[in-house]
Amino acid sequence: MIELSQVVKTYQAGLATPFTAVDRVTLSIPAARLTVFKGPSGSGKTTLLTLIGCMARPTSGRIHLHGLAGDALPHLAPAEALEITSLPERFLTAIRRRTFGFIFQQFNLVRGISVLENVLLPTYPTGEDPRAVEARAVARLESLGLARHLRSSVDRLSGGEAQRVAIARALINDPAVIIADEPTAHLDSRLSEEFMDLMSQFKDAGKTLLITSHDPIVYDSDLADMVVEMRDGRVVSET
């Protein structure tokens, strides 16, 4: 379970034009379930997910991970609640690497290198056996229908292909939580359905899924266990 209490994120805090993108959000997100965040553009969905994913620290408030960061910080018992907002930077890195797989709104693939290299990027600092991780990456890319593109440069991929590369990259370190930001924004409805099928596989595998979306295919799906609606940085409904 991921527990947020009174989480606030204010950009440019202390400057002339502070902007509160996430405002006093208190929320419990169940583990091994699919949670969808919806709401108008600018309502703070991406910001909230970056706070959960340890990519930025909240201005105030607390975020607890219950039993999710187990193997990221080996000295902690898995069931223990981990308060991430006060952790030192190097623990956050370990959590980003092991606990969360992030599929970005703009994919954020590294340009100029191959599909395979992009997928391997999260494994470089771990120093794992390169043959093992490469086999894993190739298998994942093949299962996503990208076998023909292993050595292609990511610059030439179609939107749907780029997204699948981003998915493969998010999964390479086998994270407990998958965060997908507007995953279907660049996809047609058939590809969107395919994406949801993939998510259902991950859910069956016990992953915790957090997805933001404007897309009814996502938030009206049977797969969605919880839908959180946001407006102006606040949670307006949970269903």
Added chain:
Amino acid sequence: MRPSLQRYRNILDFALSSLLRRKGRNLALISVYTLVVFVIASLVFFVQALKREAHELLAQAPDMVVQRMVAGRHDPVPLAQVEAIRSIRGVDEVQARLWGYYYDPVFGGNLTVLATEDAALAPDAIWIGQGVARSMRVKEGDLIPLRGYDGQSTLFSIQKVLPESSELVSSDLVLMAPKDVRALFHFPEGLATDLAIQAGNPRELPTIAAKIVELFPDSRPILKSEILRTYEAVFDWRGGLMVVVLGSAVLSFIIFAWDKATGLSAEERKEIGVLKSLGWESSDVLLLKFWEGTVISVTAFLTGVLLAYAHVFFFSASLFEHALKGWSVLFPRFRLIPALDGYQLTVLFFLTVLPYTAATLVPSWRAATVDPDAAMRS
């Protein structure tokens, strides 16, 4: 492989492929960098080689040279002084030297013509240095005409080209019989250009010099140690100039490096953010940037040093000819003898590689220590 070692390897591999990704930009960077290293290294090699040559030259010079001064100018010395000086206590040997400069209008250079008593020298023959043979395009057995004081040419046969010990010492030398030197320059009998003196104990040289001046008040003894000091002063002056040139080259390089490196492109900054969001630590990002910078600077350093080595030792520092024309007064055209000094290379390495590495690391460090989210949105 151990995971920590594998991490270094992975990141190095990625650094190399990153460099290839931005081929154009990095090639431009390496070219400018190489050019700077080349100029600095050429200067350092050149000055150092000149110093070495000069020391060799002086090693073969006599302990003391005695000239005669007339009206403040250097004038021939009467041979009668030889015996008088030889009888001074502490003097081992006095040799009357007969020499002069010969200007060759055809190839436009000065030769040093020196009389030798060597019995192996055939009549009407001369021995010449390598440099003379080169610039006159002559070899053993050829005949060359030398224009005398009266405009009449005399033919000499080249009996031998002197072996190359140090080019500075013998390069522009023409050795001929004393009578030929006197005939060529119309040099009066009974006079010599100067006297070369060897002393058994170099510490007695100042006393000997004082006695010579006492005997012949119009003579001017020049001690080898004084020449050495003069040379050193000249070199140090040149060396001082070099320091200024070097300093400004290094400075402009630092500015260049700083400018290049601080201007992390928006794309690079975003990439750092992406890497961090994928679980790279700041130290991983820095290691990546460190490898990138090291590959660039070591490549440029090695290329620049090799080019400078070729330039100075194989092409006689031809690019500096104009800037350093003054040297030709002191030295003939010659080829410097290759030698590398580890100390100089080390200094050069630290002067060029360190500032660049620092200049690349600082901005990356700044980008790598902010939240990945902020680095990605910027």
